[in-house]
Amino acid sequence: MKKLFKINHTSYLIATALTISAVSITACSETEVKAVDRVEEAEALARVKSLESQAAAIKKDMASNPSTKLTVSMPDESTIPDDEFGAAVRRGLQIANHTYKELPDNVGNQLNCTSCHLGNGSEAYAAPWNGMPGIYPIYRSRGGRVNSIQERINGCFERSMNGKALDLGSDDMNAMVSYMSWLSQDLPYGVSPEGRGFVKIDKNLEPNTDNGKKLFAEKCSVCHGENGEGQYNDDSSYVYPAVAG
Numbered sequence: 001m002k003k004l005f006k007i008n009h010t011s012y013l014i015a016t017a018l019t020i021s022a023v024s025i026t027a028c029s030e031t032e033v034k035a036v037d038r039v040e041e042a043e044a045l046a047r048v049k050s051l052e053s054q055a056a057a058i059k060k061d062m063a064s065n066p067s068t069k070l071t072v073s074m075p076d077e078s079t080i081p082d083d084e085f086g087a088a089v090r091r092g093l094q095i096a097n098h099t100y101k102e103l104p105d106n107v108g109n110q111l112n113c114t115s116c117h118l119g120n121g122s123e124a125y126a127a128p129w130n131g132m133p134g135i136y137p138i139y140r141s142r143g144g145r146v147n148s149i150q151e152r153i154n155g156c157f158e159r160s161m162n163g164k165a166l167d168l169g170s171d172d173m174n175a176m177v178s179y180m181s182w183l184s185q186d187l188p189y190g191v192s193p194e195g196r197g198f199v200k201i202d203k204n205l206e207p208n209t210d211n212g213k214k215l216f217a218e219k220c221s222v223c224h225g226e227n228g229e230g231q232y233n234d235d236s237s238y239v240y241p242a243v244a245g
Helices: 002-064 084-097 149-160 171-183 209-224
Strands: 138-140 145-147 238-240
Touching (some): 084 171, 149 171
């Protein structure tokens, strides 16, 4: 009986020691996680303050120089931060240029975002993304309702790309919005930059199919093909998209 008691007592001491150790390790782990969270939060706040400072400087310059226009340009890729946000930005850039390859289940016609949004989504008068996160949510007459930036992106997937919408909270959707936010780093919130959208077409021009055919042969066929069929890579993705149809 004494022997049995001794064994149980020893087991109890060992179990107690292990429990204390486990609690200590867990406490250390939680402390370390909280410390990491605080560092990441501080870095994120610093980044936001930096962007707010840049936006304030731009607005001040615009107020003192009314003729100043906000122009669209691609920021230096060296400004992409080396953290989780930066990883999302790079993923967004990859999706923009290789949409069909990266998201084949969501693209039905082999197009990439940059088939329309030229220059990495950052070319003036070619539907640039610069400033877009600061303009949305916005009312769009097409749907007769206010759209978020995520819903606008899905509009392209469902119509322009003849595909399927991304989940609104998915990592890939967040990556695209993160990339657009990075493109917009030098633009103040809510201000539409010069070069937004496409070049305006003079609606007073008279259509001329003969002249159009001549211009297509001279200016467009070298990339898009003699009959507008496009050019393809070996994996069936576009080099230059088809314009026929």
